[in-house]
Amino acid sequence: MTSRPSVPQTDPPLPPRLTLPTMYDLPSEDPEEPGLPDEFHDLQPQLLSRTLRLTDYAADQIFTGSDLNLYYDVWHPLWHKRPDWFLVLNVPRLYEGTELRSSYVVWQEGVNPFVVVELLSPGTEKEDLGEQVELATNPDQPVSVEAETVQPENGTAIAPESANGQSGKETPPRKWKVYERVLRVPYYVVFSRYTNKLRFFQLVGGHYQEQPLDPSDPRIWIPELKLGLGLWQGTFEGISRFWLRWYDSQGTWMLTDAEQERQEKELALTRAEQEQQRAEQEQELRQQAEAQLKQVSLNLLQSGMTVDQVVQLTGLSEDQIRQWIQD
Template sequence: MLLNYNPRHCLPSAEDLPDSDDTPVDNQLQHLISVLLEATLALIWSQRQDWYFGVDMGIYYDPYESAIVPDGFLSVGVPRIIDEDLRLSYVLWEEQKVPILALEVVSQKRRKEYTKKKDFYAEMGILYYVIYNPLRKRKPRLEVYQLNKGNYELLEGEIIWLSELNLGIGKEKGIYQGIEREWLYWYDQDRKRYLTPEERAVNAQQEALKAQERTKKLEEKLRSLGVDPDQL
């Protein structure tokens, strides 16, 4: 891996490289789970600009090798926005930061998430490796590994605390884009789930309706007392 970037080496930039490996995701779930995590994180870390969450984006670790494309990945300590064109891909010798988390969602078409990819992410030095396998019936569907001395160790718990991120990650039933099923979510240190953008919008709408109802009842009460609220 080349993290020591020297412009004189004339290494290809993000503009020179494909933004993925042109392999489509196996199903929509792989994409939506990553998008939901990214959108929620954008609210949680709305005051921060030192992170980037990639979805179905190529990570280039060697100018002579094809990109590896996780379903999702998080990098901390990099600019969230480079310019108005945003990132085309994630190039290690430009970014100078290895992602801190990689996410793979297992589908019917296995892609060596538990073997080759796991070993490769460990070799890259990615601290957290998250595998979500909705097809499992007996074994845990969500597994989170943490890198320790070059090897991944499985972290225990239904909600797994990621100390380096000050976030927890877990799964539970919910509704996203009208789809009710099990999703992955972020949690705070008290194991309380962070609301998604959709949930926040619904809550805000409900609070607005409650405020309107309270105002209507107050106006009715004033009128019953002979007071015209429009004259106040």
């Protein structure tokens, strides 16, 4: 039989979060994890987190993780995946409301990711896309599917048993199957920086279905978030290229804090410049009006009118008219 964690039994049984390993007990790094870490894998998740603006969720009730161990199977507590970026809704921003997370442990948190983004590397396509890669490579060949995992009510995976009740050698399923069958992540996004190709899979009837995207302007709308993901061509952290970025219902790209601050400064500067231009225009108009009144007053005096008569006619002060006469 498969070796399973030894959990002291009580009556009634305690929930998994009280009996299984916690974030503090599980390793946070795996130096043998496949993939080719690079600067893009660091910058792209930052842009996703920094442009995420959810109107229906408080900032302290969502969690975004990047390259963080995600533990998902109570029967195999060390089995984990490391999504390049993922979003969880309705969980405290801090673990237990107090600490930064070193990993995300599903049986402790009680909430599965809502969106997962994977950034393809040359060595991770099969891990990230599973049977999709095999179908693309050998469309006429039957797909070799790994042993199914069963999804119990508590949201964790139970390893299947063979026909004789014995389990054979078990290996962790690929990310594709974990996201689709175990965690049932509703939205799965895959992006290759090498081809700038964006692919979008949505959980429909328990299985991922790839959704069509416009090749010229691929955009993914997620109604529950009131946000979408699209390919933005621009400069982030000094690097100009295509990036995955959030946009709003108007199709406007969401700004990072730094971009928003810069935009506010530019708007404030623009308003100050406009105010200065308006003041200068008003001053110029006043000067023009005064010059016209001066000329009219002098013409009236030259025509034979007295100062008192000009004062009564123009409404100007006597001192002002006498000053113009002296000038």
